[in-house]
Amino acid sequence: MSAAIEIPYNSTERPDTGLYNAKLGVWLFLASEVMLFGALFSTYVLLRTGADTWPSGAQTLNVPLATFNTFILIGSSVTMVMSWASLQMKSFARFRLFLGLTLLCGLIFLVAKGFEYHEHIMKGELPSYSTFFAIYFVMTGLHGLHVIGGLIVNGYLWGPGAKMWRTDPARFTNRIEVAGLYWHFVDLVWIFLFPTLYLLPGK
Amino acid sequence: MSAHAAESAHKQTRIYRIIGAVLFAATGATVAAAEWHHLGITLGIFVAVFIATFKGSLVAGYFMHLFTERQAIHWVLMLTAFFFVAMIGLIMWTHRDQQGQPHGIFTTSPPAAQPHSE
Amino acid sequence: MSQTATIGYPEAHPHIDVPHHELSFWRKYIFSTDHKVIGIQYGLTALIFLFFGFCLMLLMRWQLAYPGKPLPLHFLTRWLGDTRMPGGIMAPEFYNQLGAMHGTIMIFLGVVPLAVGAFGNYLVPLQIGAQDMAFPKLNMSSYWVYFVGGVVMLCSFFVPGGSAQSGWTSYPPLAVINPTISHSLFTGQAMWLTGMVFLITSSLLGSINTITTIVQLRAKGLHWMRLPFFVWAQLVTGFLLLLAFPPLEAAGIMQLMDRLASTSFFLPSGLVVGGKALNVSGGGSALLWQHLFWFLAHPEVYVLILPAMGIVGEIIANNTRKPLWGYKSLVYSVIFLGFMSFIVWAHHMFLTGMGTTINAFFQTTTMIISIPSIIILTALILSLWGGSIRFTVPMLFALAFLPMFGIGGLTGLPLGLATADIQLHDTYYVIGHFHYVVAPGTLFALFAGIYYWFPKVTGRKMNDTLGKLHFWGSLIFMNGVFMPMFIMGLAGVSRRLYDGGASYLHAEHVLVLNKVMSHSAWALGVVQLIFIVNFFWALFAGQKVTNDNPWEATTLEWATPTPPPHGNFLKVPTVYRGPYEYSVPGARYGFLPQNQPEGA
Numbered sequence: 001m002s003a004a005i006e007i008p009y010n011s012t013e014r015p016d017t018g019l020y021n022a023k024l025g026v027w028l029f030l031a032s033e034v035m036l037f038g039a040l041f042s043t044y045v046l047l048r049t050g051a052d053t054w055p056s057g058a059q060t061l062n063v064p065l066a067t068f069n070t071f072i073l074i075g076s077s078v079t080m081v082m083s084w085a086s087l088q089m090k091s092f093a094r095f096r097l098f099l100g101l102t103l104l105c106g107l108i109f110l111v112a113k114g115f116e117y118h119e120h121i122m123k124g125e126l127p128s129y130s131t132f133f134a135i136y137f138v139m140t141g142l143h144g145l146h147v148i149g150g151l152i153v154n155g156y157l158w159g160p161g162a163k164m165w166r167t168d169p170a171r172f173t174n175r176i177e178v179a180g181l182y183w184h185f186v187d188l189v190w191i192f193l194f195p196t197l198y199l200l201p202g203k
Numbered sequence: 204m205s206a207h208a209a210e211s212a213h214k215q216t217r218i219y220r221i222i223g224a225v226l227f228a229a230t231g232a233t234v235a236a237a238e239w240h241h242l243g244i245t246l247g248i249f250v251a252v253f254i255a256t257f258k259g260s261l262v263a264g265y266f267m268h269l270f271t272e273r274q275a276i277h278w279v280l281m282l283t284a285f286f287f288v289a290m291i292g293l294i295m296w297t298h299r300d301q302q303g304q305p306h307g308i309f310t311t312s313p314p315a316a317q318p319h320s321e
Numbered sequence: 322m323s324q325t326a327t328i329g330y331p332e333a334h335p336h337i338d339v340p341h342h343e344l345s346f347w348r349k350y351i352f353s354t355d356h357k358v359i360g361i362q363y364g365l366t367a368l369i370f371l372f373f374g375f376c377l378m379l380l381m382r383w384q385l386a387y388p389g390k391p392l393p394l395h396f397l398t399r400w401l402g403d404t405r406m407p408g409g410i411m412a413p414e415f416y417n418q419l420g421a422m423h424g425t426i427m428i429f430l431g432v433v434p435l436a437v438g439a440f441g442n443y444l445v446p447l448q449i450g451a452q453d454m455a456f457p458k459l460n461m462s463s464y465w466v467y468f469v470g471g472v473v474m475l476c477s478f479f480v481p482g483g484s485a486q487s488g489w490t491s492y493p494p495l496a497v498i499n500p501t502i503s504h505s506l507f508t509g510q511a512m513w514l515t516g517m518v519f520l521i522t523s524s525l526l527g528s529i530n531t532i533t534t535i536v537q538l539r540a541k542g543l544h545w546m547r548l549p550f551f552v553w554a555q556l557v558t559g560f561l562l563l564l565a566f567p568p569l570e571a572a573g574i575m576q577l578m579d580r581l582a583s584t585s586f587f588l589p590s591g592l593v594v595g596g597k598a599l600n601v602s603g604g605g606s607a608l609l610w611q612h613l614f615w616f617l618a619h620p621e622v623y624v625l626i627l628p629a630m631g632i633v634g635e636i637i638a639n640n641t642r643k644p645l646w647g648y649k650s651l652v653y654s655v656i657f658l659g660f661m662s663f664i665v666w667a668h669h670m671f672l673t674g675m676g677t678t679i680n681a682f683f684q685t686t687t688m689i690i691s692i693p694s695i696i697i698l699t700a701l702i703l704s705l706w707g708g709s710i711r712f713t714v715p716m717l718f719a720l721a722f723l724p725m726f727g728i729g730g731l732t733g734l735p736l737g738l739a740t741a742d743i744q745l746h747d748t749y750y751v752i753g754h755f756h757y758v759v760a761p762g763t764l765f766a767l768f769a770g771i772y773y774w775f776p777k778v779t780g781r782k783m784n785d786t787l788g789k790l791h792f793w794g795s796l797i798f799m800n801g802v803f804m805p806m807f808i809m810g811l812a813g814v815s816r817r818l819y820d821g822g823a824s825y826l827h828a829e830h831v832l833v834l835n836k837v838m839s840h841s842a843w844a845l846g847v848v849q850l851i852f853i854v855n856f857f858w859a860l861f862a863g864q865k866v867t868n869d870n871p872w873e874a875t876t877l878e879w880a881t882p883t884p885p886p887h888g889n890f891l892k893v894p895t896v897y898r899g900p901y902e903y904s905v906p907g908a909r910y911g912f913l914p915q916n917q918p919e920g921a
Contacts, residue, residue: 036567088212128583199237300676
């Protein structure tokens with residue numbers, strides 16, 4: 001007696017709002033993420049202004065490695081949006097290529113991050129060392145967790161999830177768009193994190 | 204997505220590559236500006252935030268196609284931006300407008316007699 | 322009976338025919354993606370937590386009425402053991418645990434899941450004419466994440482040191498060092514923080530679902546200004562949950578780091594605990610926690626009240642047989658209220674040493690936010706004018722909500738004025754204020770909602786006589802519990818005192834009120850048994866309703882079979898009019914349902 005329910009506007013846009021459901025859903029999610037990272041930026045600002053001294057990123061952190069990571073992440077944003085454009089141009093092979101590159105860039109980012117963390121931990125620069133390192137580890141750590149989350153989603157869509165291209169290409173294209181929006185946001189957060197933590201002068 | 208969307212997608216790929224290049228350049232500019240110590244703290248922070256905002260707008264506007272997105276999304280984000288600014292701004296205002304000690308209550312020891320930057 | 326559905330808009334995909342198959346017990350009742358099943362899951366779980374949180378308070382009230390006296394319930398004191406109740410007398414640490422967990426459980430495990438998770442999930446798709454929420458699988462995950470969070474919170478009672486015991490507000494430095502400095506995840510406070518991360522995640526996922534559903538899945542003809550007020554309230558509530566919760570999630574992670582990884586996000590330099598300097602870097606800010614916590618917790622109180630106002634609105638319109646007065650002002654007020662709620666939070670921090678300018682700012686925004694509240698209350702009251710009032714059980718609760726919320730709201734005003742707050746902050750006055758809004762306020766509205774929608778959900782009616790007894794008993798005894806709190810607060814009795822003020826000279830003349838409140842609370846507990854009996858009896862043996870729309874209501878949830886099947890509507894509805902077309906001259910049954918075509 002149970003029929004399958006068809007939720008409208010999963011693949012097509014609702015006329016008056018011009019949106020399909022997942023697009024609104026992901027933007028709402030990203031709005032909440034803005035508030036999440038916003039709270040951490042508030043923390044940075046408050047801890048820094050309340051401190052007598054505050055180290056500069058250049059003195060304490062690995063700026064060249066983080067700069068490299070910034071290029072990697074921006075590059076991965078380009079490949080991500082290219083993978084979506086490839087689907088719009090009906091090229092599944094190019095989609096696979098570009099999403100694969102995105103995954104690769106993400107992995108490189110994480111490896112570099114891991115190397116950075118390892119350096120600090122070996123020097124005894126743990127989160128408990130100072131409020132600077134506390135906020136550094138929490139902000140980059142939370143960001144890193146978001147990268148991992150994105151890799152899992154993108155990995156699924158590259159692998160088993162890609163089957164949907166054959167059965168419902170419009171909906172699959174939307175899924176890639178939505179995954180892309182999330183991934184770009186992860187890049188966006190890093191674009192602000194990088195100068196804040198690594199490049200600002202100390203006091 | 205219809206056939207005409209496929210053509211515009213092709214045009215878009217060129218734009219994406221250009222934006223990517225601009226972002227790379229802006230990243231280089233940020234790092235270079237950070238090296239320029241003459242700026243001082245306040246101006247340094249301003250330049251960093253300015254470039255980051257510029258880069259962020261490109262990512263949001265082109266890659267996340269916010270520039271062409273629907274009103275509803277714009278409203279949600281403007282609302283979020285307002286609360287984001289209010290959160291940071293009001294917390295900072297509270298910090299500046301402390302009663303009594305210039306340090307506020309971040310330390311339990313009384314403020315030292317020497318002058319300091321706060 | 323097949324539930325095929327064609328969707329109103331032509332561009333949407335036609336229904337894909339899949340073979341009809343029976344779902345397994347697990348997929349149908351436990352891991353269901355049907356919003357109605359999920360709503361019921363939320364509802365039953367939340368009611369159990371509400372009852373548990375209530376019992377914690379009943380236990381606290383013994384200590385407050387008879388401080389230092391052994392509890393005469395030997396089975397209970399034996400079970401609680403010598404650490405919590407040595408010799409039957411409540412240990413101060415246990416009192417603090419009860420206090421912190423009563424607040425946490427009632428708010429985050431009880432009221433919000435009931436108001437938003439249960440009522441929201443069950444009714445919003447129905448009232449907008451949709452077949453389910455926009456993201457049914459996400460909906461299911463939201464419930465189970467809430468469930469895990471709740472289990473974590475409950476388990477925190479059983480770890481060494483007991484549960485969280487630094488107030489539901491968990492202010493550092495106390496929360497970080499209480500009861501001992503420990504780097505274990507298995508302490509009450511660490512589990513509280515972990516539980517909160519789960520609960521916040523559940524809320525976030527739920528709010529994304531609610532907002533998307535209301536925006537995207539409204540039936541054909543259901544324009545924004547034809548939405549039932551309940552749906553507007555849930556929409557604004559969704560935004561509050563979406564945007565206000567993340568800062569607390571961030572703060573929770575940071576406090577967890579302070580406890581587990583010895584960071585100093587919230588620990589200032591120079592802290593000395595138990596005569597020893599703390600071995601941490603220092604440099605943190607205890608106020609930072611307060612900012613991030615209250616940034617959520619203020620909008621949170623509007624999350625507590627908005628769905629309740631929505632429910633009261635529906636029930637008043639239905640039982641006065643006339644439209645709500647000032648529908649537009651209700652809608653604009655609820656939107657403005659939601660917006661303002663984000664910029665008033667530091668009225669909880671007036672006594673933290675903030676300067677006069679910033680105090681004035683928050684005082685001003687707080688006074689401004691009382692305006693839309695008053696408009697909403699006034700509109701609901703004016704809706705009674707000229708109505709043919711039916712004093713059904715839901716209506717009794719809805720009517721009582723009005724003056725009770727009025728008292729709660731009015732008593733908030735002195736708290737929102739910084740100068741008056743100097744006297745009243747952290748006294749029993751505050752406890753009286755917020756309990757009036759939440760207990761004879763929100764809880765009454767939720768009871769009203771249960772009595773009102775019970776026939777639609779179950780096909781049976783709850784007993785009216787028991788309902789009326791439950792109502793009058795609850796009304797009388799709730800006032801007995803909370804009204805004296807204003808007197809105690811004005812006399813200067815602080816909150817969170819283990820002995821209820823007995824050791825303070827200035828409290829001597831009001832101490833007797835502790836006994837009045839405790840006995841009222843215990844009587845209130847007995848009265849709730851009437852509700853519990855009625856609820857379960859009606860589930861199995863209640864009088865069956867003969868009609869899909871026993872209250873003769875206009876909104877879409879009454880246009881379904883009873884109970885609504887998977888997919889909700891036999892035919893996807895089209896909406897032709899606003900939500901409260903009651904007492905329409907010439908209408909066949911005296912009212913016009915939203916989905917009834919013109920001239921039918």
